[in-house]
Each structure stands twice: as structure tokens, then as C-alpha cells.
Amino acid sequence: xxxxxxxxxxxxxxxxxxxxxxxxxxxxxxxxxxxxxxxxxxxxxxxxxxxxxxxxxxxxxxxxxxxxxxxxxxxxxxxxxxxxxxxxxxxxxxxxxxxxxxxxxxxxxxxxxxxxxxxxxxxxxxxxxxxxxxxxxxxxxxxxxxxxxxxxxxxxxxxxxxxxxxxxxxxxxxxxxxxxxxxxxxxxxxxxxxxxxxxxxxxxxxxxxxxxxxxxxxxxxxxxxxxxxxxxxxxxxxxx
Numbered sequence: 001x002x003x004x005x006x007x008x009x010x011x012x013x014x015x016x017x018x019x020x021x022x023x024x025x026x027x028x029x030x031x032x033x034x035x036x037x038x039x040x041x042x043x044x045x046x047x048x049x050x051x052x053x054x055x056x057x058x059x060x061x062x063x064x065x066x067x068x069x070x071x072x073x074x075x076x077x078x079x080x081x082x083x084x085x086x087x088x089x090x091x092x093x094x095x096x097x098x099x100x101x102x103x104x105x106x107x108x109x110x111x112x113x114x115x116x117x118x119x120x121x122x123x124x125x126x127x128x129x130x131x132x133x134x135x136x137x138x139x140x141x142x143x144x145x146x147x148x149x150x151x152x153x154x155x156x157x158x159x160x161x162x163x164x165x166x167x168x169x170x171x172x173x174x175x176x177x178x179x180x181x182x183x184x185x186x187x188x189x190x191x192x193x194x195x196x197x198x199x200x201x202x203x204x205x206x207x208x209x210x211x212x213x214x215x216x217x218x219x220x221x222x223x224x225x226x227x228x229x230x231x232x233x234x235x236x237x238x239x240x
Contacts, residue, residue, distance in 0.1 A: 003048035003120065004028045006038060008064070009082065010056045014105070018051065018082070021109045022116065035059035039067065042074055049120060054083040054090070062097055069098035075157050078119045082107070088196075095200040100161055122187070123160045135170045138232050140209055140218065142170050149208070156208050161186065165198075166205050169219065169229035178226040202227055 005022055009015040010033045019029040030047070032038050034057040042050075050068065054061040061081060068074050078100045083090070086104040094102045100119045103112060135142040141150040147163050149156045158166070165186045169177065177185070179195035202221075206213040217232045 002026055002028045004030060004045065005049045005051055005116065006030050006032065006042060006047040008032045008035070008038060008050070008052045008056055008061060010034060010053060017109065018112065021113055025113045025117075027116070033057070035064060038064070039071070039074070042068075042077070046074065047077060048123075049116060050077060050079045051082050051116070052079060054081060054085050054094075062093065065094065065097045065099055069159075076159065078123055078160070080116065080119060082112070092196065092200055095197055096204065098159055098204075100159065118188070122164065135167070137170065137173075137218070140170070142167055144171075151209055158205075158208065162201060162205055162208075165201050166209070166219075166229075169227065173229050173231050176222050176225050176228045181226070198227075 003026075005027050007015060007018055007022075007029055009018060009031065012033070015031050015033065019031055022029050027048075030041070036058065050065075052061040052064060061083065065079055065081070068077065068079060079098065080101040080103060081094045081099050082103045082105065084105040091102045091104075100122070101115055103115060133144075135144070139152045141153075142163075143149075144167050147160065147167075149158050149163060149166065165182065168182070168185050179198040182198050183195065202219055203213070206216050206219055209218055210216045218229060220228050220230050222228060
């Protein structure tokens with residue numbers, strides 16, 4: 001059965017072009033010209049991916065992304081923005097809201113299909129992680145097989161990209177990774193993702209695992225070098 005992509009795009013020509021190219025690549029496409037019933041329809045038939053324009057009638061794609069990431073059953077579905085808003089601040093905002101990629105118009109149709117496939121690959125089970133043990137560090141529990149994160153015993157929702165980045169760092173504690181090394185390890189051949197994107201994802205992870213994201217205990221920044229996962233030291237008892 002082909003994977004279903006929900007496409008929110010109000011420009012008829014672009015919508016038809018996107019639909020044609022994705023269907024040609026083997027996907028099923030459900031197009032939307034406005035916000036309308038997209039969430040209700042997704043609740044009935046969960047899509048493999050959302051491809052969202054930002055400026056659409058009846059709403060804002062950014063707001064929709066925020067709603068989807070907070071949705072109990074749709075929160076883990078990958079999201080790609082396809083928009084004419086090309087400023088760096090717009091891209092960062094989209095990633096901070098939980099998007100997995102951000103494509104700007106005009107775009108190449110081959111690149112669009114490649115990036116849709118690249119995002120979906122990150123959401124597929126990876127054989128190498130099938131037998132991974134659960135990483136338990138202080139208040140964190142990272143289950144690579146189930147792709148679940150628990151903090152203080154409570155399940156914390158993450159996107160797949162967030163989880164894979166945290167999981168990779170946690171399985172290599174104390175090792176410093178540059179942004180480019182993390183891009184290679186987590187995003188693979190998705191070279192359109194910039195080093196700045198890594199910073200955005202680290203910030204989002206910190207908000208979910210750190211008591212004080214501004215003074216992190218686990219995900220440390222080494223200025224000019226990159227990031228490392230640190231196992232907090234247990235305080236030595238003070239001699240009386």
C-alpha cells in the first residue's frame with residue numbers, strides 16, 4: 001500500500017505539480033487548498049507525512065504545525081514546510097515548531113521527492129537499533145527499540161528526528177561531536193539540513209529533558225567544537 005501524503009497548498013498549479021510528482025514517485029496524495037478538514041481527515045486516516053504551505057486561506061501553516069505536534073495521535077507524523085518564505089528566521093521558526101524539513105519556493109521537483117523520501121527514511125525502523133538496550137541515565141530512560149523517551153518515569157513525546165539525535169548522543173557519552181558529524185550520523189544523505197538546524201534540534205531536546213535548558217546537565221555545548229552527552233556526576237557526601 002502506498003504511503004499517503006497530505007498536501008496543504010492553495011496555489012492550484014503548484015498543488016497539481018506536487019501531486020503529480022509524488023504520485024509518480026509512488027505516493028498517494030490528498031490535496032487541500034485551505035485548512036478546512038485536514039486535521040479531522042488525518043485523525044480518520046493517519047498520513048505518512050504532511051507537506052504544508054505557510055500562507056493559506058483560513059489559517060497559518062505554522063499554527064497548524066504547532067497543533068499537530070501537540071496532537072495525541074498525530075504528533076509524531078513528519079512535517080515538511082513548502083513555502084515561499086525563505087528567510088533564515090522563518091526556517092528556524094519552522095524547525096523550532098517541530099517541522100522535519102523546510103523547502104523554499106521555487107523548488108526542483110526531483111529535489112522535493114528526494115527530500116520527502118529522506119524524511120520518511122528517518123521514520124522507518126532501523127535494523128541496527130532493533131536490539132538496542134535501554135539507556136538509563138539519572139532521570140532519563142531512552143528506549144531505542146520502542147523509540148520512547150521517559151523523563152522521571154513519564155513518557156515524553158518527541159519527533160523521530162529529536163529522538164534519533166538524543167539516542168545517538170546518549171549512546172556515545174562524553175564524546176564530542178561536531179555539527180557536521182551529527183548531520184552525517186542522524187540525517188545521513190539529507191545534506192540540505194544545515195548545521196544551524198542541529199542547534200535548533202538540540203534546543204528542542206533540552207526543553208524536554210533538562211530541568212533548566214539554559215544550564216543543561218545532559219546535553220553540553222562545547223563552544224567552537226560541538227555537542228556531547230554528559231552523565232551527571234553523583235555528588236559526594238559531605239563529611240560531617
